[in-house]
Amino acid sequence: MSTSTSAKDATATAKDAITSVITLSSGILAISLTFSKRDWVLVEDKANKVEKPLVTDADLQYLQISWILFLGAIFCGVWAMLAISGIIFSGTKNINDWSLRIPWLLQLGLFISGLVIFVMFGYRVT
Known part of the structure; x- marks a missing residue:
């Protein structure tokens, strides 16, 4: 396997991983925004006779x-x-550069943090 082929494969894999996290973030955001209206789910408070x-x-x-x-x-x-x-486009083909690592690590950290807090929200509501 030549160096240019492995660099292309690594770049394609990184692009796919980044795109997957973008898609998951967008999907969770869209679905949670759709069902975020508070008045949709009312619980009857029998003690005070109100919802x-x-x-x-x-x-x-x-x-x-x-x-x-x-x-x-x-x-x-x-x-x-x-x-x-x-x-x-720079021609270096090195995806281990910090110009890619910083946004990728930030993306993963923000996604995982958002997912944990989203799960905490679901736990508090149920």
Whole structure:
């Protein structure tokens, strides 16, 4: 296997991984935004004879923080894709450059953090 072939494979693999995280972040963000309206789910409070929302304001803060983290992951994913383009067009073909590592690690960190906080929101609501 030649060096240029392995560099192309590494670049394609990195691009696929970055694109996958962008897609997952966008999907989770879109679905959670769709179902984020508090008044959709009301719980009957039999003691006070009223209906109250299942999701409190404190719970919504978890959801909103996860949205910000997912948006950050999408932004860092686009930044990483631009870094891959820069690496390809510079002719170095070295994807171990810090110009790609920084946005990729930030993207992963923001995505995982957003996912943990999103799961915490789901746990608090149920």
